[in-house]
Amino acid sequence: MFRPYSIEPMRERDLMDVVEIEENSGLNRWGYDAYRRELFTNQNSIMIVARNLFMGPSVIGFFAGWTVEDELHVNNVAAHRDYRRVGIGRSLMEAAIDEARGRGVAQVLLEVRASNESAQQMYRNLGFSFVGRRRDYYRLPTEDALVMKLKMG
Numbered sequence: 710m711f712r713p714y715s716i717e718p719m720r721e722r723d724l725m726d727v728v729e730i731e732e733n734s735g736l737n738r739w740g741y742d743a744y745r746r747e748l749f750t751n752q753n754s755i756m757i758v759a760r761n762l763f764m765g766p767s768v769i770g771f772f773a774g775w776t777v778e779d780e781l782h783v784n785n786v787a788a789h790r791d792y793r794r795v796g797i798g799r800s801l802m803e804a805a806i807d808e809a810r811g812r813g814v815a816q817v818l819l820e821v822r823a824s825n826e827s828a829q830q831m832y833r834n835l836g837f838s839f840v841g842r843r844r845d846y847y848r849l850p851t852e853d854a855l856v857m858k859l860k861m862g
């Protein structure tokens with residue numbers, strides 16, 4: 710299937726776009742320095758972008774996570790507001806899961822806002838299931854997190 714974007718490792722020059730998407734996606738704020746630190750100093754990080762192949766912003770989605778022993782933890786994943794529902798979130802997740810599998814990861818874990826039904830639907834479609842709830846995990850606004858897990862085959 711044709712995709713108007715490519716899935717690539719994140720580079721330093723992508724960071725401004727990544728932060729802009731983060732700020733417009735209602736995610737917990739990491740900010741430029743935290744992403745840069747992950748990129749350069751955490752060899753267990755998995756940082757991926759969806760690069761726009763047409764006119765418009767250069768980066769239209771990103772994934773940030775890290776592996777701890779045999780687990781991948783999803784820290785942030787988002788698609789640019791103007792480019793949702795064209796498969797970017799799913800493609801980023803699939804690429805991260807593939808990369809993690811290559812590193813010997815056995816399961817993927819993530820937290821998602823209890824009210825974030827679109828992300829929960831995406832994760833369910835990818836095979837994740839609900840395994841728990843963390844009370845008042847999020848701030849601004851305060852909200853529970855649902856914990857979701859994918860066991861790798």
Ligand SMILES: CC(C)(COP(=O)(O)OP(=O)(O)OC[C@H]1O[C@@H](n2cnc3c(N)ncnc32)[C@H](O)[C@@H]1OP(=O)(O)O)[C@@H](O)C(=O)NCCC(=O)NCCS
Pocket residue numbers: 734735736785786787788789792793794795796797798799800820821822825826827828830831832834
């Ligand atoms: C969640 C998010 C990353 C999905 O990205 P996306 O590129 O729009 O998603 P995709 O096009 O890959 O869709 C994958 C599946 O997710 C589900 N989905 C995505 N958006 C949805 C919505 N608004 N309503 C219902 N289901 C939705 C659908 O099942 C979809 O599959 P389909 O299009 O074949 O029906 C995007 O909405 C986003 O950036 N949200 C803000 C940040 C965020 O909440 N991140 C997750 C933090 S845990």
